[in-house]
Amino acid sequence: MMLAQLQRQQREEQILLSLDNLTYATREQLQVINSLGGDRNAQRILARMEKDKLLLAARYEKKVYHLSNKGKQIIGSAQGKLNKKEVTHALMRNDLYIKLGMPEKWFKERSVSWGDNKLIPDATFIRNDTYHFVEIDNQQTMVTNKDKIKKYKELSKVIFNQYKHHPILIWYTVSELRRKKLKESCETIGVKYRIYGNM
Structure with a gap:
């Protein structure tokens, strides 16, 4: 496997793992948590992952991402059925996680x-x-x-x-x-x- 392909796969798996933990996340949150660089780079990475059916996105005030079944399989996620009522709650928790300096444990x-x-x-x-x-x-x-x-x-x-x-x-x-x-x-x-x- 070529180095660039391997790095891309590792980055995608890292994003999938963080989404498994966060449940729902905006582009801005994933960008900070996964160090995806500038806005355009983050949008490009997430758009490709969405196209490859690794992620699903829904439009609220902003685009909100969550794992697809294919994404769950790749990382062995045990995440169950999601509840759309929890979107705002999850996004607020992510904001606080970032505000607190992303505590390790x-x-x-x-x-x-x-x-x-x-x-x-x-x-x-x-x-x-x-x-x-x-x-x-x-x-x-x-x-x-x-x-x-x-x-x-x-x-x-x-x-x-x-x-x-x-x-x-x-x-x-x-x-x-x-x-x-x-x-x-x-x-x-x-x-x-x-x-x-x-x-």
Whole structure:
């Protein structure tokens, strides 16, 4: 196999693997995450992959890519049927992943259980020996968010007893009003937190 062909195959597999992890992504997100260079280069690569039926794309406010069955087979993806209702949520999570400097060990929707309690953060990662839990505030009610923060407070105690640090709860939200309400709840309940906004 010629070198150029091999490099192309490796790059395509890298893009497929990142999409397997992200579920949905825009060209801009794939461009940053996979270091695809300038806009024209990224568009050319993704258009070719779409033509070769490795990717599928749907038009929302922007073109949004996801794995095709052929793409899944190439990388051995176990990704199930996709839910179009999750597009905005997935794109927001990708934006935050990039904003946070693309943490190395980024686990999407991995369940955390203790005692009779259970939480499924939108993402979890460890940085500087500290657990970080990510919540994407897209369409949830503030009552639901407040209940989650209370559960994170309980989880924080468990993690402190076991690992001697308080985890950081990271919110990504869509409006200034929601940011203020989340800040208020986190401070009242007493969890370590950071809030990012798509505002």
